[in-house]
Amino acid sequence: MASLSPRRLQLVVFSLVAAAFSNIYVTQPVLPVLQAEFGVSPPVASLTVSAVIAGLAAANLPFGWLADRSGIRTLLALGGVMVAGGGLMGALAAHFPLLVAARLVQGLFLPALSSCLAAYLSSTLPPARLNVVLGSYVAATVAGGLGGRLLGGWLHPPLHWRWALVSAAGLVAAATLAALLCLPGEAAGGRPQEEGEGYLALVARRDLHPAFLSAFSGMSVFAAVFNYLPFYLAGPPFFASTQAITLMYLTYLTGIVVAPAAGRLSDHLGNGPAMAGGGVLMAAALLLTLVPARPVIVAALLLLCTGFFALHAAAAGALNRKLAASRGRANSLYVLLYYLGGAGGITLSGFCYTRAAWPGVVGLGLLTLAAPVGAGLWESRQARRRAAEGTGGDFPPPQIR
Numbered sequence: 001m002a003s004l005s006p007r008r009l010q011l012v013v014f015s016l017v018a019a020a021f022s023n024i025y026v027t028q029p030v031l032p033v034l035q036a037e038f039g040v041s042p043p044v045a046s047l048t049v050s051a052v053i054a055g056l057a058a059a060n061l062p063f064g065w066l067a068d069r070s071g072i073r074t075l076l077a078l079g080g081v082m083v084a085g086g087g088l089m090g091a092l093a094a095h096f097p098l099l100v101a102a103r104l105v106q107g108l109f110l111p112a113l114s115s116c117l118a119a120y121l122s123s124t125l126p127p128a129r130l131n132v133v134l135g136s137y138v139a140a141t142v143a144g145g146l147g148g149r150l151l152g153g154w155l156h157p158p159l160h161w162r163w164a165l166v167s168a169a170g171l172v173a174a175a176t177l178a179a180l181l182c183l184p185g186e187a188a189g190g191r192p193q194e195e196g197e198g199y200l201a202l203v204a205r206r207d208l209h210p211a212f213l214s215a216f217s218g219m220s221v222f223a224a225v226f227n228y229l230p231f232y233l234a235g236p237p238f239f240a241s242t243q244a245i246t247l248m249y250l251t252y253l254t255g256i257v258v259a260p261a262a263g264r265l266s267d268h269l270g271n272g273p274a275m276a277g278g279g280v281l282m283a284a285a286l287l288l289t290l291v292p293a294r295p296v297i298v299a300a301l302l303l304l305c306t307g308f309f310a311l312h313a314a315a316a317g318a319l320n321r322k323l324a325a326s327r328g329r330a331n332s333l334y335v336l337l338y339y340l341g342g343a344g345g346i347t348l349s350g351f352c353y354t355r356a357a358w359p360g361v362v363g364l365g366l367l368t369l370a371a372p373v374g375a376g377l378w379e380s381r382q383a384r385r386r387a388a389e390g391t392g393g394d395f396p397p398p399q400i401r
Contacts (some may be wrong), residue, residue, distance in 0.1 A: 021144025055107020064332020079112025080176025
């Protein structure tokens, strides 16, 4: 098959990633609706989000292994069918455990559309554009996260959340079909012959730790904030409606601009400063959310998104620029830790919210953000040391032609 133009390839990838991620967060803005309909507590209602994230985290390592050995089309077809099917199953669920099970199925097969695709891109795209392209990939996750939330809480009436699941399933089915028809295949024999380092060896590499730690801690805070935001804003002193709460997620649009820009900035300043700076911005945003005024909350969320997507894009760039092989496994480890952080952050913040309301979520988040700030500073020092020694240390992935 003839190669796609760079822009067309980017459009296909953007559409697939955005459609996949819309399925993750589609129930988040309607958590109070699910709480009332099924008669469950806020932390239990949140299982419709955390089950997807936990499933994604659990399946990442097996799919990372497959990504280094299998063709992209086989993995995409499997992922598209199962994610779309899980969405339809959730829409038909009459009992809450069935809904959670359907969401878990979606999570288990989402890595075929995320980690595997990231490994494919890192093998295919020119090294000079790696940070920028990974920033664009992150921007697609932003569009998907926002799109899912709008489906669940705005485009469909909140009480019609089942149709939101159907719509998200249809989007991922259509985007998967387009990707199967358009994406160029890997070079014959290129991927199955790639061995590289195993998971334990990758985990033991100290130069990859800043990226892994930033992924875990950054997502832990980000997921917790947006997961408990509906409960915070629905109560006093805000008393916001579901539609008004959902509009707060429009701050996600910041990431579509910030993520590619962060990739370009990281090329000039280094990934370490971008990671540390992103963590500092997120901490400042958390403190702002304590001010009980809607305009300040909007400003805080804009700042939070700016910091998080800068951190995420820089961490992904820092990881992939150091890989000569094992790209599927390394990216699956990154996404594993990313979503383990999300699931852990939602769970721990649920206990904090139950006992100390919103200030409890903020306090835990501030403690957690010390990790990416420290990781970014360590990455900066190591980069300066490598530059002084003239050893480099970054291994851009080869281009498959």
